[in-house]
Amino acid sequence: MNSGEEFMKRLISGVKPTGEFTLGNYIGAIRQFVEMQSNYESFVFVADLHALTIYNDPTELHNRIRELVGIYLACGLDPKYTTLFIQSENLYHANLSWVLECNSYMGEMSRMTQFKDKSKNKGNDSISVGLFTYPDLMASDIILYDADVVPVGIDQKQHVELARNLVERFNHKYGDTFKVPEPIVPEAGAKIYDLQNPTKKMSKSDESGKGCIMLLESPESAKKKIMSAVTDSENKIYYDPDNKPGISNLLVIYSSLERVSIEEVVKKFENSNYGEFKREVADSVANFLTNLQAKYEEIVSGDLIDKTLDESNEKVRKLAEAKVKEVFKKIGVGRY
Numbered sequence: 001m002n003s004g005e006e007f008m009k010r011l012i013s014g015v016k017p018t019g020e021f022t023l024g025n026y027i028g029a030i031r032q033f034v035e036m037q038s039n040y041e042s043f044v045f046v047a048d049l050h051a052l053t054i055y056n057d058p059t060e061l062h063n064r065i066r067e068l069v070g071i072y073l074a075c076g077l078d079p080k081y082t083t084l085f086i087q088s089e090n091l092y093h094a095n096l097s098w099v100l101e102c103n104s105y106m107g108e109m110s111r112m113t114q115f116k117d118k119s120k121n122k123g124n125d126s127i128s129v130g131l132f133t134y135p136d137l138m139a140s141d142i143i144l145y146d147a148d149v150v151p152v153g154i155d156q157k158q159h160v161e162l163a164r165n166l167v168e169r170f171n172h173k174y175g176d177t178f179k180v181p182e183p184i185v186p187e188a189g190a191k192i193y194d195l196q197n198p199t200k201k202m203s204k205s206d207e208s209g210k211g212c213i214m215l216l217e218s219p220e221s222a223k224k225k226i227m228s229a230v231t232d233s234e235n236k237i238y239y240d241p242d243n244k245p246g247i248s249n250l251l252v253i254y255s256s257l258e259r260v261s262i263e264e265v266v267k268k269f270e271n272s273n274y275g276e277f278k279r280e281v282a283d284s285v286a287n288f289l290t291n292l293q294a295k296y297e298e299i300v301s302g303d304l305i306d307k308t309l310d311e312s313n314e315k316v317r318k319l320a321e322a323k324v325k326e327v328f329k330k331i332g333v334g335r336y
């Protein structure tokens, strides 16, 4: 499977460099990129243009971009397998996005759950047009490289499905141009929940931060958050996300970090009380963060980040340029 790059399927995915990166980002997305990278021709990027749907302090955004590349590398993305790049350094993403905007409809875009959630309780004069059209940019990121698979958390699956529809529509109108991508959602960990409110997604956009573990926060503080995670009063450990969302969330976190099945975790803790169980989960998270942060520090103090990005740029630009030229020709714009 690993030989002959040209026969390998392509993988693409990205994370937005806004706020602090979370354990949800790792378990729902980055862990999959790492596990899959040697079996695919893999492209992973920093989705910095996606950050612009809301206002970001420019200096903070700038710093987060580098931080994310450091986190990708520290989590185990290997430049030998994965082409790591920054979205805004390849201008073709935005070109293709415009073409897709002109081939997508208000109706389908209005049905995007994330748009509905993120625009809820906001007036029309504070919702950016970019928040509405951002799934077109995401589709562009994917189909620009003819990706076959897109590993994402469950909240992004609908956007990959939109990309599939856009591909089918475009290919039908203009002839076969793009591949139809497939979303890959992890079986366990597709949605890690807030520790204080375990029916809500663990999100970096969450202000309080008490229910959210950050990848670069101190292991001690993460431990405290796990120890004070909201659970229930039954004091019996089993997996039941509907009736025991807090305990089930901790089971998923432990199972993902320790790489054992949920059944095995349940068995291991069948005679433990919640305090004992939480302590083990807290140790597992702290251990994970300690290792990750040590690698991160090593990476950011060296020159691997710039070396990796510089090497990828030419490759992604060439691929994207060829695709956009093909698209422009098919739709009839420019000289050719």
Ligand code: ATP
Pocket (backbone or CB within 6 Å): 014, 015, 016, 017, 023, 024, 025, 026, 027, 028, 029, 030, 047, 151, 152, 153, 154, 155, 156, 189, 190, 191, 192, 193, 201, 202, 203, 204, 205
């Ligand atoms: P926000 O929470 O502000 O909407 P986000 O964290 O969802 O941001 P990204 O950082 O771009 O947005 O997400 C990158 C990837 O991480 C996506 O594939 C997303 O599905 C996944 N992801 C994010 N949070 C979680 C979570 N709590 N559980 C599982 N996967 C997650």
Ligand code: LTN
Pocket (backbone or CB within 6 Å): 012, 013, 014, 015, 016, 047, 050, 137, 138, 141, 142, 150, 151, 152, 156
């Ligand atoms: N939209 C995603 C991040 C993202 C992405 C992508 C994921 C942007 N482009 C392409 C997979 C493929 C988000 O905001 N969470």
